[in-house]
Amino acid sequence: MRHDGRVPLDRELLACPPEVVAPLLVGRRLRSTTGPAVTVVLTEVEAYGGVGADEASHAHRGRTPRNTTMFDRPGLLYVYLSHGLHWCLNVVTGVEGEASAVLLRAGRVVDGVETARDRRAAARTDRDLARGPGRLGAALGVTGALDGADLLDPAGAVRLLPAEPGRPPPLLVGPRIGISKAVDRPWRWHWSGDPSVSRQRIVKVNEAI
DNA sequence: AGGACGATTAACT
DNA sequence: GTTAATCGTCCTC
Numbered sequence: 124m125r126h127d128g129r130v131p132l133d134r135e136l137l138a139c140p141p142e143v144v145a146p147l148l149v150g151r152r153l154r155s156t157t158g159p160a161v162t163v164v165l166t167e168v169e170a171y172g173g174v175g176a177d178e179a180s181h182a183h184r185g186r187t188p189r190n191t192t193m194f195d196r197p198g199l200l201y202v203y204l205s206h207g208l209h210w211c212l213n214v215v216t217g218v219e220g221e222a223s224a225v226l227l228r229a230g231r232v233v234d235g236v237e238t239a240r241d242r243r244a245a246a247r248t249d250r251d252l253a254r255g256p257g258r259l260g261a262a263l264g265v266t267g268a269l270d271g272a273d274l275l276d277p278a279g280a281v282r283l284l285p286a287e288p289g290r291p292p293p294l295l296v297g298p299r300i301g302i303s304k305a306v307d308r309p310w311r312w313h314w315s316g317d318p319s320v321s322r323q324r325i326v327k328v329n330e331a332i
Numbered sequence: 333a334g335g336a337c338g339a340t341t342a343a344c345t
Numbered sequence: 346g347t348t349a350a351t352c353g354t355c356c357t358c
Binding site: 179203211226228255257 | 337338339340341342343
Binding site for chain 1: 350351352353354355356
C-alpha cells in the first residue's frame with residue numbers, strides 16, 4: 124500500500140479513526156525543538172482505541188488522569204511513561220470525546236543527528252537512535268511535560284511536518300507489538316525495509332487495508 | 333493502602 | 346533468548 128505524503132495532514136484528516144490516520148503518518152516528519160532541533164521521518168506506527176472496543180488501548184476503561192489527552196482534539200500529542208523509564212509519543216486522532224491515538228514507534232533521524240546521539244548515548248549506531256518508541260521519545264528530547272501539546276501549532280515545540288518530496292513509502296502492516304490483549308488486530312504499519320523499524324518480521328502481511 | 337503490571341530498553345548468556 | 350531496571354497508573358480491598 125502506498126500513499127501520497129503531500130496530502131495535508133490537517134485537523135480534519137486527523138479526525139479520522141486511528142487505523143485510517145496511522146498509515147498516513149508513515150513518511151511524515153516530526154520535528155522537536157525542545158532543545159537543539161531534531162527531525163525524524165516516521166517509519167513505524169500503531170493505532171489504538173477508536174470506535175469499538177480495543178482492549179489494548181489505554182482508554183478502553185474510560186477516562187483517567189493519564190489518558191485524558193486521548194479524548195481531546197485530534198492533532199494533540201499524547202505522552203505517557205512506559206515501565207517507569209521511557210516516554211512514548213502518540214498523535215491523538217478521531218473526533219474529540221472519542222479516545223484514540225497513533226503510537227509513534229520509530230523514526231529515522233534526518234536532522235540534528237549530533238543532538239540525537241548526545242541524548243541516546245547507549246545507541247551503538249545511528250539506526251538505533253529512534254528505533255523503538257522509548258528511543259524515539261529520548262532522541263527527540265520529549266517528556267511528559269509535553270503531553271497535550273498541539274502538533275499542528277507552527278510555534279509548538281514538537282511539530283508534525285509533511286513528508287519529504289519523492290516517492291511515497293512502501294508500507295507493510297501487521298499485528299501490534301508489546302501488548303497482551305487484542306494481539307491479532309493488524310494495526311501496526313511500517314516502512315518496508317527501513318532499518319529504523321523496531322521489528323521487520325511481519326506475521327500477517329496479507330491483512331493490509 | 334497495597335500490589336500487580338506495563339503500547340520498553342539494554343545488557344547479558 | 347532471558348532478565349533486571351524502575352515507577353506511575355489503576356484496580357482491588
